[in-house]
Amino acid sequence: MSDTARPLPRNPRMATLHILLLVLAGLPFFAWAQSCQVIRSPNIDFGEIRSTATTDTAATVVVSCQGLAPFGNQITACIFPGEGVPGGVAPRRMTNDAGALMNYDLYANPAQTQLLGAFGGSQPVYAISIQAGALSPQQIPFNIYARVPGGQMLPAAYRYEGNPGTSILRYSYGPPLLAPPTAENCRDGTFPLLGGAGQSQFLFGTVSAQVPSACLITIATDLDFGSASRLDAPRDQSSLIRMRCATGTVWTMTLSNGNNPANGQRRMASNGNFLPYELYLDPALLIPWGDSEATGASDVGENEDVAFPVYGRVFPQPAPIPGSYSDTITVTLTY
Known part of the structure; x- marks a missing residue:
């Protein structure tokens, strides 16, 4: 029987260190x-x-x-x-x-x-x-x-x-x-x-x-019929309402009958005396502007200002009593 000798590494510490460095050098490829x-x-x-x-x-x-x-x-x-x-x-x-x-x-x-x-x-x-x-x-x-x-x-x-x-x-x-x-x-x-x-x-x-359905009245001017010494003929005048509604908003604008109506007739008052008048949607004064959905102005908003003239007429009076006559109208915008 023969005994074969195995060679030993010349520097075992260097061999171990070399292997360790290889392991450490490979570590970042897994860590990242x-x-x-x-x-x-x-x-x-x-x-x-x-x-x-x-x-x-x-x-x-x-x-x-x-x-x-x-x-x-x-x-x-x-x-x-x-x-x-x-x-x-x-x-x-x-x-x-x-x-x-x-x-x-x-x-x-x-x-x-x-x-x-x-x-x-x-x-x-x-x-x-x-x-x-x-x-x-x-x-x-x-x-x-x-x-x-x-x-x-x-x-x-x-x-x-x-x-x-x-x-x-x-x-x-x-x-x-x-x-x-x-x-x-x-x-x-x-x-x-x-x-x-x-x-x-x-x-x-x-x-x-x-976008909420929204409307806004931006302007409502006074309607002033001026001064007159007699009313043997109608006196006509107009004012302006300006409003805006969001696009697609269906709206109706109505005018109240004022503070002194009688039998469906609007009236201005002065010290217990009255002066009949009316408000209209059209310049021909054929369509009264009322206080209900059926008698108001209606349309669909387009997100832009829209102006509506209000046409008014004071009717002839046989002998009106002198005074300063006035009334207050409420504008209602429903949407």
Whole structure:
């Protein structure tokens, strides 16, 4: 039987150290594996808006990222809300499902100068960088600032809704001791040495608003018949009512019978004496303007000022008693 001698390594310590370095050098390729996800995507509700005024609101999209053992890492995340239905950015749009559209937009800053576009658009990237620890997930709040600009022709009928729909979350990450990835890294899917990048989709919540049926009387001028020494002929004069109603709002405007009516006749009064007169919808003085829906003025609002002349007539009097005659008429706008 022969005994074959086995050669021993010349430097066992160096061999062990060499193997250990290989293990450590391979460690970052596992440690930087990373994922982020949207854990909250809220609905944006503007509530009731006035079409003549700008309306702002805000909401928050929350992204959760986990820094990995043993050191954590640098993460830059960026979001891209979809265009949805109806499509478009600058402006985005809501619809009331009756053919009307309401413009709005989403912004990355409170001053509302940085538009949020869909992925692949020309708008600046909305990116946030953090250093994520290894022990617990790190949340990244993306504050969204939303605006409906004023001056739109907006029918009041039906609620407006928009849905940005399928949206994109992208992220790029790297080792903790290096600078965080840039916004462009995040957008392009590039990353620093020993890092990586990823992407996921999320559903952006609905965007909604309501235009209330609203009307406003802006002007109601006095009707002055002037002075007369006798009333052996009719005296005619007119005044003006100006009003505005939201587009699509059905309205009726009526005039009261005043403070001194008798048998359906309007009358001005002076120290217990009366002077009959009447108010009309038309310059021919054929259609009395009354205090009921059937005898008032009616139409549908178009979100613009509309002027209505009020035509008045004082009837001939055989021998009116001198005095200063007056009456008060209440204008009622129903919608």
